[in-house]
Amino acid sequence: GAGVSQSPSNKVTEKGKDVELRCDPISGHTALYWYRQSLGQGLEFLIYFQGNSAPDKSGLPSDRFSAERTGGSVSTLTIQRTQQEDSAVYLCASSLETGAGNTIYFGEGSWLTVV
Amino acid sequence: KNQVEQSPQSLIILEGKNCTLQCNYTVSPFSNLRWYKQDTGRGPVSLTIMTFSENTKSNGRYTATLDADTKQSSLHITASQLSDSASYICVVRERTGANNLFFGTGTRLTVIP
Numbered sequence: 424g425a426g427v428s429q430s431p432s433n434k435v436t437e438k439g440k441d442v443e444l445r446c447d448p449i450s451g452h453t454a455l456y457w458y459r460q461s462l463g464q465g466l467e468f469l470i471y472f473q474g475n476s477a478p479d480k481s482g483l484p485s486d487r488f489s490a491e492r493t494g495g496s497v498s499t500l501t502i503q504r505t506q507q508e509d510s511a512v513y514l515c516a517s518s519l520e521t522g523a524g525n526t527i528y529f530g531e532g533s534w535l536t537v538v
Numbered sequence: 539k540n541q542v543e544q545s546p547q548s549l550i551i552l553e554g555k556n557c558t559l560q561c562n563y564t565v566s567p568f569s570n571l572r573w574y575k576q577d578t579g580r581g582p583v584s585l586t587i588m589t590f591s592e593n594t595k596s597n598g599r600y601t602a603t604l605d606a607d608t609k610q611s612s613l614h615i616t617a618s619q620l621s622d623s624a625s626y627i628c629v630v631r632e633r634t635g636a637n638n639l640f641f642g643t644g645t646r647l648t649v650i651p
Contacts, residue, residue, distance in 0.1 A: 427581070465542075465627070465643035466582075514581055524570070527639070529581035 425449075427530035429515050435536045436505055444500040444533045448517030455498050456516040456527065457490060466514065472498060473521055505537045541565045542630050544642035551649055555618055559645045561611040561628030569633040573602050573613045576625045576644070585613070585626075618649045 428447040436442050448455045457469040468482040472492040483489070487505075492498040502509055512532040518525040542563045551557050563571070570589045574582035586595045586602040588611065595602050599622075601614045615622055625644040632638035 466641040468639065516581075526584055526587065529574075529583070531579075531581045534579075 427515055427517050427528050429513075429530040429533050431533055432531065433534045433536075435538060438507060438537055439504055441501065441503045442505055442535060444502075444513050444515075444535070446498045446500070446515030446517075446530060448496065448498070448515070449528055450496075452517035452519050452528075453495065454518045454521045454525070455492060456518075457498070457500050458514045458516065459484075460512045460514055460532070462511075469500070469513075471521075502535075505535075507537045510535055510537045541640045542628055542642040544626075544628050544645050546645060547643070548646040549648070551618055551647070553618060553620055553649050553651050556614065556616045557618060557647065559613045559615075559626050559628075559647070561613070561630075561642055563609050563611070563628070563630045563640065563642075565609075565630040565632050565640050567633040568606060568609070569631040569638075571602075571604055571611050571631070572629045573600070573611075574627040574629060576627055578624070582627055615647075618647075620649050620651065623647060623649045 430445045455472040458466040460466050470477055470480050470490050474495050475492050487503045490500045512534050514532045516527045516529045518527045545560045572587045573585045575585050576582040585600050586597050588595050588604040590606050599616045604611045625646050627644040628642040630640045
């Protein structure tokens, strides 16, 4: 596609339920990033993929969070047993490669509200 | 402590006026600095990217400056328009590694008629 696509754009879920957030990066981009942005806060790094592998998972807030990427393309961020503090915008981004000069393109985000 | 600090946190200006947003960073070794514009409910969009050797870069009414010695950057918006209302985020990239982006918390700009 023309840009990074995320779904769902909005999700309201009950505390304790599991949610899956999907990211379709720009075609051909090998690097994919997940960030979280709470209201009025800066972006918080969660995880990044180079191809299908995730060299750095240190940003994941807890073991309730996991992510995978298949076929070097689509990625899914899964949050198990959601808590109210998980409410945030989850932004996905991609870049052609991970080198410093590569522009990172963001999706529109998935707005998650846990009630 | 956040390695990228932005000021002011929020700013309200009249349409047609100019404004300057500040970004100070401590990230080292430095690779590049980007300014992103994030409209409410949208993902961030890149405005400019500056490397160590660049002092000024313009993108339409947006002009970014960088002083790598003092580790300061500014984003100047001229002749502001209502559509400039957004959050402006400063992002600094470290020279090593791949997930080495440091984000400021942004400046919320509101342009009023």
